[in-house]
Amino acid sequence: MDMQTSFLDRLFDAGLLIDTGIDGLYGRSGQFEDVIAAFERLIDTFGGADGAEAMRFPPGMNRAFFEKSGYMKSFPQLAGTVHSFCGSELDHVSLLQCMEVGEDWTKGQEATDIVLTPAACYPLYPTIAKRGNLPKTGGLFDLQSYCFRHEPSKDPARQQLFRMREYVCMGTELHVTDFRQRWMDRGVEMMKAVGLDVTIDVANDPFFGRAGKMLANNQRDQNLKFELLIPITSAANPTACMSFNYHQDAFGTKWGLYLEDGSVAHTACVGFGLERIALALFHHHGLDVKQWPASVRKALWG
Ligand code: ATP
Ligand code: ZN
Numbered sequence: 001m002d003m004q005t006s007f008l009d010r011l012f013d014a015g016l017l018i019d020t021g022i023d024g025l026y027g028r029s030g031q032f033e034d035v036i037a038a039f040e041r042l043i044d045t046f047g048g049a050d051g052a053e054a055m056r057f058p059p060g061m062n063r064a065f066f067e068k069s070g071y072m073k074s075f076p077q078l079a080g081t082v083h084s085f086c087g088s089e090l091d092h093v094s095l096l097q098c099m100e101v102g103e104d105w106t107k108g109q110e111a112t113d114i115v116l117t118p119a120a121c122y123p124l125y126p127t128i129a130k131r132g133n134l135p136k137t138g139g140l141f142d143l144q145s146y147c148f149r150h151e152p153s154k155d156p157a158r159q160q161l162f163r164m165r166e167y168v169c170m171g172t173e174l175h176v177t178d179f180r181q182r183w184m185d186r187g188v189e190m191m192k193a194v195g196l197d198v199t200i201d202v203a204n205d206p207f208f209g210r211a212g213k214m215l216a217n218n219q220r221d222q223n224l225k226f227e228l229l230i231p232i233t234s235a236a237n238p239t240a241c242m243s244f245n246y247h248q249d250a251f252g253t254k255w256g257l258y259l260e261d262g263s264v265a266h267t268a269c270v271g272f273g274l275e276r277i278a279l280a281l282f283h284h285h286g287l288d289v290k291q292w293p294a295s296v297r298k299a300l301w302g
């Protein structure tokens with residue numbers, strides 16, 4: 001049994017995660033959720049004075065917006081679509097026959113207008129574009145959503161349905177890169193407050209295929225993505241618990257996001273992987289929250 005399996009099994013045994021029979025799809029105990037809620041309040045403490053506009057979208061998004069985002073060009077391997085039965089009574093009979101004999105009953109399912117949200121900020125850009133030009137102060141948004149990525153794994157830190165808390169900033173290049181730097185500093189400070197040692201490193205997204213390699217290299221060369229890493233299942237390969245992304249004017253151009261003076265907005269987003277942060281806390285301080293260091297408990301629960 002490898003290390004990853006054993007941490008996952010310990011989480012199951014402690015009841016913190018609940019096995020569903022699918023890798024990367026877990027229930028969470030009340031205790032696990034309480035840690036996430038406490039950490040989110042800590043995020044509020046650090047970000048609260050910035051005056052971000054809070055919005056919550058469901059874990060599914062408009063398929064037309066998803067198509068326009070270009071997600072299928074970059075990450076087709078991760079996407080999840082919602083399909084439904086749309087047939088007649090006769091079709092229903094053959095569907096049930098199909099299930100009866102153990103054949104693939106999903107073949108006849110048709111795509112709906114909904115796809116699973118791949119990152120918390122995806123539904124935001126078309127929503128803000130619809131409002132017209134941004135105000136003089138730019139835009140700052142506070143999001144949280146369950147996100148889906150088809151990357152089944154025995155690593156408890158790589159789930160298929162997980163929550164991402166995000167802040168998204170829209171404005172001039174200087175405005176949004178300042179925002180990103182501020183959150184990198186805050187991220188380090190927050191993790192220190194809860195007793196976690198971190199490193200920050202340049203990173204890239206898992207762009208698909210051979211052409212994707214070039215996109216990934218370009219993203220790294222231009223320092224467009226940084227990650228805050230904490231060892232969870234491997235000391236040699238620490239896990240990204242936050243990411244800090246600068247999109248230049250790519251999303252502004254794609255979605256039609258304009259500043260007050262009519263120029264195209266630059267955008268940046270910072271994401272917290274909420275399950276990963278909870279797992280890092282359980283990994284470092286133990287599975288029994290009552291035994292966590294007093295300073296950590298105080299930072300989380302006051
Ligand atoms: P990784 O490199 O580990 O796949 P990522 O670069 O794909 O992570 P982002 O797309 O930047 O991650 O997503 C923002 C945050 O969401 C990450 O920093 C991480 O904390 C969290 N996250 C991403 N994928 C997963 C997952 N499969 N399970 C749990 N949390 C995740
Ligand atoms: Zn984002």
Ligand code: MG
Nearest residue numbers: 149151205206
């Ligand atoms: Mg990933």
